[in-house]
Amino acid sequence: MAHKVDLIGFGGVGQGFVEILREKGWKLKKEHLDFKVVSISDLYKGSLHHPDGLCLDKVMSSIKETGSLDSYPDQPGLIRGWSTQETIEKSNADSVVEMTFTDVVTGQPAIDHCTWAFSNKKNVVMTNKGPVALAYDTLSKLARENGVRWSFEGAVMSGSPALRLPLETLTGNDINEIRGILNGTTNYMLMRMEEGLSYKEALQEAKEKGYAEADPTADVEGYDVLYKVLILANVVLGVPLKRDDVTCEGITGVTQSAIEEAKRSGKCWKLIGSLKRTEEGVKGSVAPEMVTLDDPLAGVSGAMNAITYQCDLSGPITLVGAGAGIKETGFAVLIDLIHMERGR
Structure with missing residues (x-):
């Protein structure tokens, strides 16, 4: 039927x-x-x-x-x-x-x-x-x-099965930390800024390619990632975090000098949504981070998304795929x- x-x-x-x-x-x-x-x-x-x-x-x-x-x-x-x-x-x-x-x-x-x-x-x-x-x-x-x-x-x-992977395939693990690149627009912009564009030029190009909306606030201020962090907290970790429980910072403060500093340090900037179990409970954040080049998230370029689940039995598992389309x-x-x- x-x-x-x-x-x-x-x-x-x-x-x-x-x-x-x-x-x-x-x-x-x-x-x-x-x-x-x-x-x-x-x-x-x-x-x-x-x-x-x-x-x-x-x-x-x-x-x-x-x-x-x-x-x-x-x-x-x-x-x-x-x-x-x-x-x-x-x-x-x-x-x-x-x-x-x-x-x-x-x-x-x-x-x-x-x-x-x-x-x-x-x-x-x-x-x-x-x-x-x-x-x-x-x-x-x-x-x-x-x-x-x-x-x-x-x-x-x-x-990309960002929910079905932890809930079904990784079931039996305790997931202690989740870190992800969950917004393709800002990931593309940070990549282009590494290649020499200014923030303004990178945003304009993202708009021209259809990655950024006419009003890009939800992307560049981190709100899009914030809501995905809340979903992951509630659905994957079973913790009812609310909007005010998660600190949120976008990429508008990432300057060209900060980009150059990361390069000199052998790192790169990524807008990271994260959840971590601590003694005080689950902490959530959205913020630009300088990640080391051996971090699996460092190699995720352009408008792609990725998420790493830190599991007690299977170790870190990273899923990379399209985050939109x-x-x-x-x-x-x-x-x-x-x-x-x-x-x-």
Whole structure:
């Protein structure tokens, strides 16, 4: 039986996920995995629902023709115009895939989307950091009470399994410390500053390449990494750290003279998100650090991400991979859905 899915938000990641289903659908079915998109709801592109599933070829044709879902052809049983709340509450989906933009201060509207889904006995897969970082305990409890699952692999390192690796593959270890490069924009900028660009030039280039947003504050001030550190604390270490528990400093204070000093010392600058178990409890921080060149994080260049887990049994394990990208994040959605389906 097909696993029915609502897509809430249909920007780059949502369209990337649909393209993966179009490309890989036949292969998934051979492995007895059949995902059927029954609803799409987007604030700007419109909404569609059909209980038997939408034709993904026609969905993408409509987007390419009009930038919206307006030209998707009418058919018996098709419903247009549901709000996001109506889509989540009224559709016959098993799972809601939440891919809207989140206000990282409030976690909204994605927190509400999770609440509506769980209250209606629907699983949630999401790529949003906000709800996991800001409302993990509350939403986890609500999901458990309603007998549904909540997955968010894509919220930390996109398609790289930064959560599934420690929770599943490394289970049995005590993880005493986590250190990571969790923001590709700032890692790219620091690399280019090492190569001679000024901070301003590196930021401009990052914008031109699409790594940095028009407003890069969340990246350069470290807030993006801060929320990922909170997710790792809550989910991997089981410690309910809050925003004010983690010290946060971005890269805006890293000068060209500091870059040169690091080179003379045989080191390089990286923006590091870290968690460490101490006698006083788990300490979290986000800050630029001069790391030695033999540190596995030192060799991670460009917009790549990496994370090192210090394990008592297996020793240090480092995962390196893309921390962003439409296809990579679409894959994170797919793998979460596959795990849900196999666990049914």
